[in-house]
Amino acid sequence: MIRSIAVIFGVATLVACGGGSSGSSDASAAGVTRSVPVEINFSAVMGSAALACDVDYTDVGTAATTTQIKDFRLYVHDIQLVTDADEVVALTLDTSDWQAQGVALLDFENATGECTGTAETNSAVSGTVPDSGAVFNAVRFTVGIPQHLNHLEQVSVSPFNITGMNWGWTNGYKFIRFDVPNWNLHIGATGCAAGGGGDIECTHSNRPQIALSNFNYQTQRIQIDFGALLQGSDITTNLGGPSGCMSGGTDPECNEVFTQLGLSLVSGENDPGLTQTVFSVAD
Amino acid sequence: MKFLSSAVVMLSICIYGCGSSSTTVDDGNISDTEFAWAIRDGIPLPLEPIGNPMTEEKFQLGRHLFYDVRLSGNGTQSCASCHHQDKAFTDGLTVAIGSTGEMHPRNSQTLTNVAYNATLTWANPALITLEAQMQTPLFSEHPIEQGIDESNQNAVLQRIMDEPRYAALFDAAFPEQGSAVNFANIIAATGTFVRGLTSFNSAFDRFQMGDAQALSDSAKRGQTLFFSEDLECFHCHGGYNFTDSNVDRTIAFVERPFHNTGLYNIGGTGDFPADNQGLFEATSDPSDMGKFRAPTLRNVELTAPYMHDGSIATLEQVVDFYAAGGRNVESGPYMGDGRLNPFKDSFVNGFSINNQQKADLIEFLKSLTDNEFVTSARFSDPWN
Numbered sequence: 001m002i003r004s005i006a007v008i009f010g011v012a013t014l015v016a017c018g019g020g021s022s023g024s025s026d027a028s029a030a031g032v033t034r035s036v037p038v039e040i041n042f043s044a045v046m047g048s049a050a051l052a053c054d055v056d057y058t059d060v061g062t063a064a065t066t067t068q069i070k071d072f073r074l075y076v077h078d079i080q081l082v083t084d085a086d087e088v089v090a091l092t093l094d095t096s097d098w099q100a101q102g103v104a105l106l107d108f109e110n111a112t113g114e115c116t117g118t119a120e121t122n123s124a125v126s127g128t129v130p131d132s133g134a135v136f137n138a139v140r141f142t143v144g145i146p147q148h149l150n151h152l153e154q155v156s157v158s159p160f161n162i163t164g165m166n167w168g169w170t171n172g173y174k175f176i177r178f179d180v181p182n183w184n185l186h187i188g189a190t191g192c193a194a195g196g197g198g199d200i201e202c203t204h205s206n207r208p209q210i211a212l213s214n215f216n217y218q219t220q221r222i223q224i225d226f227g228a229l230l231q232g233s234d235i236t237t238n239l240g241g242p243s244g245c246m247s248g249g250t251d252p253e254c255n256e257v258f259t260q261l262g263l264s265l266v267s268g269e270n271d272p273g274l275t276q277t278v279f280s281v282a283d
Numbered sequence: 284m285k286f287l288s289s290a291v292v293m294l295s296i297c298i299y300g301c302g303s304s305s306t307t308v309d310d311g312n313i314s315d316t317e318f319a320w321a322i323r324d325g326i327p328l329p330l331e332p333i334g335n336p337m338t339e340e341k342f343q344l345g346r347h348l349f350y351d352v353r354l355s356g357n358g359t360q361s362c363a364s365c366h367h368q369d370k371a372f373t374d375g376l377t378v379a380i381g382s383t384g385e386m387h388p389r390n391s392q393t394l395t396n397v398a399y400n401a402t403l404t405w406a407n408p409a410l411i412t413l414e415a416q417m418q419t420p421l422f423s424e425h426p427i428e429q430g431i432d433e434s435n436q437n438a439v440l441q442r443i444m445d446e447p448r449y450a451a452l453f454d455a456a457f458p459e460q461g462s463a464v465n466f467a468n469i470i471a472a473t474g475t476f477v478r479g480l481t482s483f484n485s486a487f488d489r490f491q492m493g494d495a496q497a498l499s500d501s502a503k504r505g506q507t508l509f510f511s512e513d514l515e516c517f518h519c520h521g522g523y524n525f526t527d528s529n530v531d532r533t534i535a536f537v538e539r540p541f542h543n544t545g546l547y548n549i550g551g552t553g554d555f556p557a558d559n560q561g562l563f564e565a566t567s568d569p570s571d572m573g574k575f576r577a578p579t580l581r582n583v584e585l586t587a588p589y590m591h592d593g594s595i596a597t598l599e600q601v602v603d604f605y606a607a608g609g610r611n612v613e614s615g616p617y618m619g620d621g622r623l624n625p626f627k628d629s630f631v632n633g634f635s636i637n638n639q640q641k642a643d644l645i646e647f648l649k650s651l652t653d654n655e656f657v658t659s660a661r662f663s664d665p666w667n
Contacts, residue, residue, distance in 0.1 A: 198411060242425060
């Protein structure tokens with residue numbers, strides 16, 4: 001199968017239009033709620049060790065392989081905080097090189113060692129919520145880029161113009177790109193085809209929906225464990241299809257990976273019978 | 284249509300109205316264009332993306348880029364490395380070879396009239412603009428073709444900027460852009476050039492235009508065979524571009540068909556070789572196994588070897604293959620009787636054909652060769 005990467009475009013100015021505007025607003029007009037800034041921090045680990053390029057990790061996967069990482073990037077969107085009264089409050093994302101139109105790119109590789117991406121890294125998502133005085137104790141988010149943004153061709157705004165995250169064969173993006181040498185994990189929507197009118201639609205969404213309780217965004221972080229994602233996989237062996245998992249419905253390496261993410265490989269949707277192991281709350 | 288604008292709108296980035304739909308093509312006026320298409324009467328104009336309308340300036344810049352080996356990670360391969368004008372923009376190889384020596388699983392396709400293809404590449408239902416398609420040869424990692432990636436992309440752009448001829452070409456193609464050398468503009472311009480590679484000037488076209496002498500008696504007999512319900516060729520290779528994967532400004536209801544021709548049937552299960560499973564690779568639908576887009580037959584005389592994997596060497600063998608209703612692979616890892624492939628298209632049933640008829644049929648196929656297309660200075664390498 002053909003995978004491709006994207007075009008890098010000149011930096012463009014994002015015109016604020018619903019959902020992408022940044023900053024907090026002053027409460028002036030009646031009915032306008034003051035916003036408060038929220039920063040949600042993420043971290044990446046391989047089991048018990050912090051994830052970084054140019055580090056040897058031992059005992060990875062079912063074959064207890066020693067490996068380094070090549071790439072570790074993912075998009076997230078639809079981030080919500082939940083109050084202690086079970087109210088769900090959407091985080092309105094700021095706009096920056098890492099965030100646009102409600103989508104954020106998290107990037108844990110810095111192009112050193114085996115890593116093949118870019119020097120810049122990002123481990124936090126920033127936005128605002130209405131200043132209601134609520135106490136938040138849980139978080140929900142969806143991994144990936146939403147469908148209505150996933151097939152915009154040649155979008156000249158960051159973070160949609162990151163070469164290594166584009167997935168040309170689906171006319172879309174890699175939602176998750178976690179690679180080790182000779183074993184690649186590219187999770188993205190598949191079964192994509194143009195309808196008669198030209199809209200791209202995909203049969204398999206492949207967007208993990210994550211919900212974490214007992215999460216205090218001010219003191220804790222969301223930990224992403226590459227080791228957990230690989231715990232059922234032998235990263236030295238390719239049983240079929242591309243080396244590793246590129247989200248193909250018949251790629252034997254995808255079964256275990258999708259299971260760890262809580263996704264059904266058959267439907268491309270979250271499987272209520274599965275519990276994802278990759279994302280957790282860490283102090 | 285949503286989100287297919289091949290646009291390179293560098294400055295307005297409330298992207299297509301922040302989620303509202305945008306139109307891909309200007310189909311409101313079937314003759315509305317700023318470009319001198321120079322397409323003969325009787326052939327409708329192809330679509331132009333709203334975001335990348337055809338201009339002569341972009342075409343000329345795109346021509347330079349198409350033939351420029353600087354547009355690859357290691358500076359050794361251009362689009363033209365796999366798309367030679369004298370072979371109707373194919374390369375004569377069984378399968379393509381990338382800039383780092385990787386073998387592509389597929390045969391390099393002709394660029395004849397790709398502006399009219401309902402989908403691009405051999406079997407991808409999601410690629411309907413050249414601007415989207417082109418990101419694969421430029422940036423793909425599996426296999427590496429031109430091999431531009433995050434480690435070399437800035438160096439590639441610098442190489443382009445360092446070539447003195449480009450400044451004026453970019454300025455003309457993208458006026459009022461301060462810094463026009465970027466991949467968005469490179470893709471827009473190259474897409475414009477490739478979209479302009481039209482070929483409707485063959486002996487068959489002259490015959491269609493009223494020159495009764497343009498086709499030999501043999502070719503005329505071959506034409507009758509080609510369009511017969513006995514041979515069924517025209518079901519997949521019909522219309523003015525000799526393919527059923529066709530879109531133009533007059534077409535209201537676009538079809539994007541793919542076909543399994545019984546080339547393989549590994550183990551009798553319908554399977555195709557692992558790296559060449561066609562539409563199935565995109566859809567994972569078992570019934571899509573081995574389905575590929577029917578290519579145009581224009582200039583087919585010049586585009587050997589044939590099929591998605593280059594596995595049939597000559598036109599004569601292609602005719603024999605269809606006469607047999609598929610291919611029985613009798614030994615080796617791909618063993619299996621393709622004639623019995625459960626996903627085979629119902630029009631590939633086989634037929635009886637004698638040597639004279641075969642010669643006539645091939646004579647007709649050769650009448651689709653457009654010598655002007657393959658020799659025209661307009662489509663040639665500007666660096667030579």
